[in-house]
Ligand SMILES: NC(=O)C1=CN([C@@H]2O[C@H](COP(=O)(O)OP(=O)(O)OC[C@H]3O[C@@H](n4cnc5c(N)ncnc54)[C@H](O)[C@@H]3O)[C@@H](O)[C@H]2O)[C@H](O)CC1
């Protein structure tokens with residue numbers, strides 16, 4: 001299965017490479033339009049409906065003309081509405097329009113009355129400004145209840161790279177795109193407009209990717225399954241890593257959730273260090289947890305001195321006092337791997353250079369949500385993908401930017417977009433479980449970029465497994481079933 005996501009510019013390069021390899025643009029368009037027609041038939045359960053195809057002035061419109069020809073040949077009643085002048089069509093789009101022998105009306109909202117399906121072929125990769133005028137009116141008209149929409153490439157108004165809605169965009173039932181998906185197919189808000197995504201093969205050979213060098217991927221077990229830690233038959237707990245967590249004194253639930261997740265995902269040992277006042281809460285919560293009372297950062301450093309404690313989690317429920325600050329700096333200096341989360345971001349607001357000097361590097365995973373992200377990195381602009389990538393480059397660490405479309409970025413420029421998280425995961429304590437999952441994988445020696453990707457995916461899968469009504473406590477308990485279900 002292919003995992004590459006291509007930017008709009010990369011997709012144009014792919015088209016050029018395919019054409020240089022001897023595949024004419026008109027053939028690509030023919031296959032693209034055929035795929036659109038095929039998906040329209042599938043969407044309508046094989047029963048013809050009156051279909052309106054809205055064609056724009058570029059090649060997205062060209063795909064629409066091809067689909068019109070195929071649906072008409074299949075016996076469908078097709079009306080084509082064109083935005084702009086037919087004589088202004090160029091290149092492959094002009095060719096596709098010539099091949100369509102039916103009527104071409106001026107695209108207007110009236111065309112949609114009586115339609116059983118609308119195909120949105122107004123703008124795709126070439127969208128370069130917000131929709132206005134007639135295009136905007138058409139998108140608004142497509143929002144009729146009960147009128148299915150099939151979008152070609154992207155719903156018109158969606159920017160292919162950043163997933164931003166420029167002016168307006170229809171909410172499609174199905175979006176048919178070609179060769180590989182674009183960032184907008186996975187990034188919100190665009191993803192809420194895409195519906196079911198179909199990536200059609202239009203005959204572009206995978207070999208063209210060699211010259212493109214894609215850096216964005218969708219997150220999926222095939223990317224990291226081989227690296228997933230499995231216990232050796234003759235192994236013992238000391239070979240499965242020793243995770244160290246700093247637990248807070250007041251908000252003890254957070255670190256307990258992280259610890260529970262780390263234990264469930266196979267960390268050999270989990271030590272939780274806390275002030276004596278909180279020791280009993282932690283000790284009584286989980287018999288398999290080792291609780292170590294410490295009175296100051298010196299006590300935490302003593303725990304770090306044992307090289308078997310190889311992965312550290314700092315932040316969940318830890319408060320914003322000196323203990324967390326000093327524990328973070330000591331852990332970085334000690335050259336451990338680890339996860340920095342939650343209160344870490346308030347404690348080090350705007351202090352990236354201090355962290356880098358202390359040794360922050362790609363053995364560490366930062367797991368901010370949007371608000372925490374801004375605290376450490378400031379108000380960066382661009383898509384979540386761009387911002388996570390920029391933050392990873394700036395910090396030297398793996399950055400996992402949490403959200404419904406969690407993005408995981410490596411400082412070398414690689415990015416993965418996670419897409420299996422249900423909205424049920426937006427609950428208190430959910431992030432603490434995620435950081436515990438990643439911690440367990442780091443303790444077992446997994447590469448931090450893969451550990452972050454795996455943690456995000458397992459977290460999403462556990463959310464799906466528990467379903468509606470889940471609370472954070474359910475997520476670690478779902479881990480064994482999710483591992484079994486996915487043969488991990
Ligand atoms: N391999 C492939 O991916 C293939 C893709 N195909 C299709 O081609 C389009 C991209 O075509 P392109 O001509 O470059 O761009 P568009 O058709 O999206 O639009 C360009 C056209 O629209 C004008 N424009 C842009 N934004 C606006 C706006 N907001 N309002 C009004 N007009 C606007 C712009 O000036 C141009 O005139 C891709 O999406 C696929 O659908 C091919 O079929 C081949 C294979």
Ligand SMILES: [K+]
Nearest residue numbers: 120123154156
């Ligand atoms: K479109």
